[in-house]
Amino acid sequence: MNADLHCHSRASDGLLAADILAERARNRGVELISLTDHDDLSALADMRREAEARGLRFVDGVEISACWRGIGIHVLGLNVDPGDPSLVAGLQAIRDSRAARAVAMGESLARSGIDGALAGALSYAGNPALVSRTHFARFLAERGHARDVRSVFQRFLIEGKPGFVAHQWASLADAVRWVRDSGGQAVVAHPGRYPLSEAALREFLEEFRALGGSGIEVISGAHTPDQHDNFAALAREFGLLGSRGSDFHGPGESRFDLGSLPPLPQGINPVWSAW
Numbered sequence: 001m002n003a004d005l006h007c008h009s010r011a012s013d014g015l016l017a018a019d020i021l022a023e024r025a026r027n028r029g030v031e032l033i034s035l036t037d038h039d040d041l042s043a044l045a046d047m048r049r050e051a052e053a054r055g056l057r058f059v060d061g062v063e064i065s066a067c068w069r070g071i072g073i074h075v076l077g078l079n080v081d082p083g084d085p086s087l088v089a090g091l092q093a094i095r096d097s098r099a100a101r102a103v104a105m106g107e108s109l110a111r112s113g114i115d116g117a118l119a120g121a122l123s124y125a126g127n128p129a130l131v132s133r134t135h136f137a138r139f140l141a142e143r144g145h146a147r148d149v150r151s152v153f154q155r156f157l158i159e160g161k162p163g164f165v166a167h168q169w170a171s172l173a174d175a176v177r178w179v180r181d182s183g184g185q186a187v188v189a190h191p192g193r194y195p196l197s198e199a200a201l202r203e204f205l206e207e208f209r210a211l212g213g214s215g216i217e218v219i220s221g222a223h224t225p226d227q228h229d230n231f232a233a234l235a236r237e238f239g240l241l242g243s244r245g246s247d248f249h250g251p252g253e254s255r256f257d258l259g260s261l262p263p264l265p266q267g268i269n270p271v272w273s274a275w
Contacts, residue, residue, distance in 0.1 A: 002259050003032040003272055005061065005078055006189060006217065006245020011043035011127055012063075013134035015250025018043055021258075022050035030259035032272060034061035034078055036189075036245070039094040040130055041082040059275065062087075063189055065094055066175040067168055068204055071194060075175040076217065076243070079275055080184030087182040094170055095129040102131035104165040105157070109136070112162035114145065133157045134249065149253050176211040185271060187215035187243045190222040191231055205238045215241035215271040218264055221256035222247060232265040242268035 008014030009021055014037070016024070025033050033056050035047040044060045051058040059079045066073045080087060106118025118131075120139030125131045137152035140163075146152040157163040170178075179186040188208060196204060205216070218231045219242070235242050242264045246256045264270055 001031050001270070001272065002029050003244050003270070004030050004246050004248070004259050004261070005032070005034040005059070005187075005243050005271070006036050006063070006076060006220070007033070007248040007258060008037055008063075009035055009043045009047065012037035012040050012130050013125075013132045013249060015253065018046040019050045022047065022054055022056065025051070025258045026054040026056060028257060028259040030056060032057040032059070033258075034059045034245075036061040036063040036076055036078075038063050038130060038132060039065055039091050039098065040127065041088070041091065042127065044082050059272075060184075062091065062179075064091070064175040064178065065098075065169040066172050067170065068172045068207070069200075071196065072167075072169060073172060073194060073204075074189035075172070075179065075213070076187040076189045076215075076245075077175075077179035077182065077184045078187055078215070078243070078271060080179060080182040082182075084178075084182035087178045090170060090174060090178040097167070097169075098131065099129050101165050101167045102136075105133075105136060105163050108165060109156070109163045114140070114143075114162070117163070133163075136163060172208065173211050176208065176213050180212050185215055185241070185274065186211075186213040187217060187241075187271060188213065189217050189245075190220040190247060191216060191234075192220065192223045192227045201234075205234060205240070209238055209240065213240070215243050217245055218242040218268060219244040219261045220247060221245070221254060221261065225262075228262065228265065232268055235268055241271040241274070243271045 121135035
């Protein structure tokens, strides 16, 4: 199945509205899609309507900003209930703290001589409560401080560089619990992006599974082919379901388009098999 279970709309840091995103997915052969906006559920109803009108199967999703041993980790909640009180309250708390971080990021950039960064980031954000590093990166690229959005992160917004603000997100335990309380499945998003040694990654996956996590993004737009094989092996070792997602944000900003990734490797039980 051409499943793409990780993408973003304009409601968080994607570039496209739900109708355009669904049309693009249909045109690229996607059969099953999940919208996983950062810490927000507001676009799910629109996306479901637009996807199903085009003959796509759709599951409600979210990407939760979490922390494990001081390291930022993203947890996908797939097939969640967007009305679940625990999930709704948890995400609201993250959005409140995200807004405060955005103010601090703007102040940090101002100290380095870049004025108006917060207002510029807000101009790109569909929801002021969901201003992210990506919105700041779009502003910085548009102002000529970097060649493009991806190269912004070589000079800004990362530890030790202007615009970086350390932040404590939800705990891993809370993120997994919110997903499980809502009837969904917790999946580690793009595990290849985290600064974890091989030993630390195994410790993380052991704890994630013990907390009730059930899947790992084996095929990701952030992974190389060698990483696909590595995370497939880890999925087998830890008894985790495999997921597949482009992490598509928009044309020109994402390494892979919707539905363009290779299939899950042989022997991996897909996360969607439980649905």
